[in-house]
Amino acid sequence: xxxxxxxxxxxxxxxDWDRLTAFEHTPHSxxxxxxxxxxxxxxxxxxxxxxxxxxxxxxxxxPSWSLAEVRLSSSYTGWGTASLxxxxxxxxxxxxxxxxxxxxxxxxxxNSTGCQDIIEYLTGAGHETRPSIEGGIIxxxxxxxxxxxxxxxxxxYRNSCLAAQKMVDEGNGEExxxxxxxxxxxxxxxxxxxxxxxxxxxxxxxDDFFSSDLSDEQLGKTFGRLxxxxxxxxxxSGKDEHVPESVNKKGxxxxxxxxxxxxxxxxxxxxSGIVHGASHNLGNNGEEIVGELxxxxxxxxxxxxxxxSMDKHGHENL
Numbered sequence: 056x057x058x059x060x061x062x063x064x065x066x067x068x069x070x071d072w073d074r075l076t077a078f079e080h081t082p083h084s085x086x087x088x089x090x091x092x093x094x095x096x097x098x099x100x101x102x103x104x105x106x107x108x109x110x111x112x113x114x115x116x117x118p119s120w121s122l123a124e125v126r127l128s129s130s131y132t133g134w135g136t137a138s139l140x141x142x143x144x145x146x147x148x149x150x151x152x153x154x155x156x157x158x159x160x161x162x163x164x165x166n167s168t169g170c171q172d173i174i175e176y177l178t179g180a181g182h183e184t185r186p187s188i189e190g191g192i193i194x195x196x197x198x199x200x201x202x203x204x205x206x207x208x209x210x211x212y213r214n215s216c217l218a219a220q221k222m223v224d225e226g227n228g229e230e231x232x233x234x235x236x237x238x239x240x241x242x243x244x245x246x247x248x249x250x251x252x253x254x255x256x257x258x259x260x261x262d263d264f265f266s267s268d269l270s271d272e273q274l275g276k277t278f279g280r281l282x283x284x285x286x287x288x289x290x291x292s293g294k295d296e297h298v299p300e301s302v303n304k305k306g307x308x309x310x311x312x313x314x315x316x317x318x319x320x321x322x323x324x325x326x327s328g329i330v331h332g333a334s335h336n337l338g339n340n341g342e343e344i345v346g347e348l349x350x351x352x353x354x355x356x357x358x359x360x361x362x363x364s365m366d367k368h369g370h371e372n373l
Contacts, residue, residue, distance in 0.1 A: 060110060065123070067152035068145065077149055078103050079123040080113035089121040090159035093356070094149065096142075097124070098167025098195075098336075099241065102131045106166050106336050108345055115349050119159070120356065125149050134168065135231075135245030138252065139175040139261055143185070146176050150186040160189040160362050164352070166336055167297075170196035171264050178280035187284055190359050192352060194290040195297075195335050198266035199253040202297040203240070211238050216256040222247035267302045274314045281320025288323045288355040290348065292333035304329055326354040 061081055068075040077094070093116070097106050103124050104110065113122040127145045129137035150161055165173045170193035176182065177191060204212055218236040222228060228248035237250065255263035263269070264277050281287060289311060291304050298304065308329065312322045330337075330351070332344045 057104060058110070060104065065152065067125075068148045073128070073145075075126055075128070075145060075148070077123045077125045077153075079121055080110065081121065082114045083118045083121075088157075089116075089119050090157050091120040091356075092153055092157055092159070092161050093120060093122045093192075093352075094146075094153070094161065094163050095122055095124045096127070096146070096163065096165040096169030096172050097130065098165075098169055099134045100131060100243070101166070101169075102126060108337050108348060111345055112349055112352055115353060116356075123153070129168075132243035135241070135243045135249050136229075138249065139171055140179065142172045143176045143179055143181075146172065147185045150188065154186060160356075160359060161186075162190040162192065162356065162359070163188055164192040164194065166194050167197060168199075168262070170194065171262050174264050174277050177282070177285055178277050182280075189284075189362060190286045190288070190355065192288040192290065192355060194348070195292045195295055195333075196265045196289065197295060197297045197335070199262055200255040200258070200260065200266050201299055201302070203254055205297070205299055207238065207240055211240075212254065213256075216251065216254050219247040219250040219254070220256075223251065267299075267307050271310075271314065274311065275318070278311050278314040278320070279318040281315055281318060283319050283321055286321040286323055286355075286359065287315065287327075288351070289327040290351060291329045292335055292337070293329045293331040294333060295335045297335050323355050323358060325358070326351040 063079045063081060065077045065079060067077055095109050103126065109122060109124060116122060125146065127142050129142055146163070153161060163173045163176065173191045173193055176185060215237045219232050222230060222232065229246050231244045232247045232250050252261040254260065258266065258268065289308060291308055293304070312324065315322045330344065330348050332340065333348065334340055337345050337348060
């Protein structure tokens with residue numbers, strides 16, 4: 056049974072139809088608010104408190120840090136009508152809001168599709184104009200394409216992609232793909248365009264950042280575009296149920312690190328790596344495995360360089 060959590064609800068966007076909030080855990084009884092913030096982004100179907108380790112990390116943070124779980128339009132069952140680009144835009148709003156009330160470091164941490172959100176935020180179209188962050192942690196970065204192929208009958212996967220592509224070609228990419236086309240493998244409304252982004256039949260979907268068969272050129276457009284000012288921590292789950300057993304996790308991790316190092320980015324190779332025995336979101340994992348994740352997260356945060364001078368919007372002062 057989940058335990059109630061004490062915290063603050065922040066309305067970081069309230070404009071037109073967008074009403075978005077973030078929940079900041081406040082486990083520490085202190086007279087002053089923490090000024091450093093770890094913003095957590097869940098994966099498909101996730102929302103407040105649905106990833107079990109967030110409360111544990113929050114409780115383990117020093118009083119100078121707090122953890123906030125962000126609610127995006129794509130949270131819970133909203134992912135099928137959203138996109139990584141929209142997520143990145145809403146994260147910009149969230150970070151701008153917190154820059155206005157906190158003076159310390161801001162780090163993004165994502166689980167599953169939250170990992171794609173972080174890479175999109177840091178490297179996708181328009182990233183130069185987004186508020187900068189002091190670091191990113193991607194936990195359980197996995198390929199939706201490889202996961203779907205594991206879950207679906209081959210004919211169903213192929214036909215679902217053909218049906219979605221037909222809708223896109225007819226100008227109906229933002230319409231909902233009928234459940235019969237996907238076998239309702241994901242019980243949520245999903246547009247044809249988002250289905251193709253996730254299923255990525257041509258290995259070029261907007262969400263296809265972490266597949267094991269991507270070329271160095273493709274990885275160079277994501278990992279290779281990271282900047283030094285936002286160090287990355289990569290935490291792969293050793294027993295991730297959404298990763299095919301045929302995938303060499305260690306080899307894949309090393310490829311990502313090498314691509315980052317070829318560019319201008321930095322990976323914390325001390326705290327990054329494979330969390331052995333960990334499931335996708337560490338649900339039902341024992342204290343030792345969860346504790347290893349927490350140790351790595353805290354180590355990464357502790358090792359971050361001092362915050363650079365920024366304006367009130369979170370952009371670097373030159």
